[in-house]
């Protein structure tokens with residue numbers, strides 16, 4: 001398992017080892033000890049999975065307010081996504097900056113999105129299934145969204161205008177500048 005720091009402090013890219021044989025492959029997708037060796041002691045308490053039927057489905061940008069903030073460890077079980085983390089830590093030198101990486105069932109990469117970041121993804125194949133571990137349970141009253149296409153953030157989703165498929169909640173999400181309480 002290779003755990004490497006992404007350009008934004010606190011964000012990590014994880015590549016599990018894959019053991020291939022004539023049956024297919026075996027892979028440890030999460031191992032507490034390996035994470036602790038890398039200095040990451042995270043108490044995951046909830047596993048989530050979502051299916052997005054259409055390519056171009058955008059979920060995000062989402063986060064939960066403290067004290068319900070979540071670390072998320074994201075991977076793709078079927079299909080392909082561009083996974084995005086946005087730094088919401090007001091005192092961070094990289095506040096408002098984003099990092100994105102393609103995660104797929106093929107490349108098996110994972111993204112660790114820590115507390116203090118908003119998270120979102122766009123699916124790049126139909127019937128994409130995303131699985132992620134969370135360090136805090138769902139807290140609906142603390143659940144927040146920021147517009148995926150906020151020009152002040154400027155994420156390149158690889159989509160044309162109007163192509164994103166959004167939930168009503170995400171379509172109505174505020175801009176970063178209009179959000180008072182961040183993480």
Ligand SMILES: Cc1cn([C@H]2C[C@H](O)[C@@H](COP(=O)(O)OP(=O)(O)O[C@H]3O[C@@H](C)C(=O)[C@@H](O)[C@H]3O)O2)c(=O)[nH]c1=O
Nearest residue numbers: 048050059060061062063072119120121137138167169
């Ligand atoms: C996130 C979540 C949702 N729900 C419910 C609420 C709602 O009725 C339904 C769908 O919720 P949403 O529309 O928020 O689902 P979705 O848009 O997939 O939200 C997710 O997006 C990605 C990007 C994340 O980072 C996640 O933390 C989460 O916010 O599922 C739970 O019961 N538990 C949960 O942990």
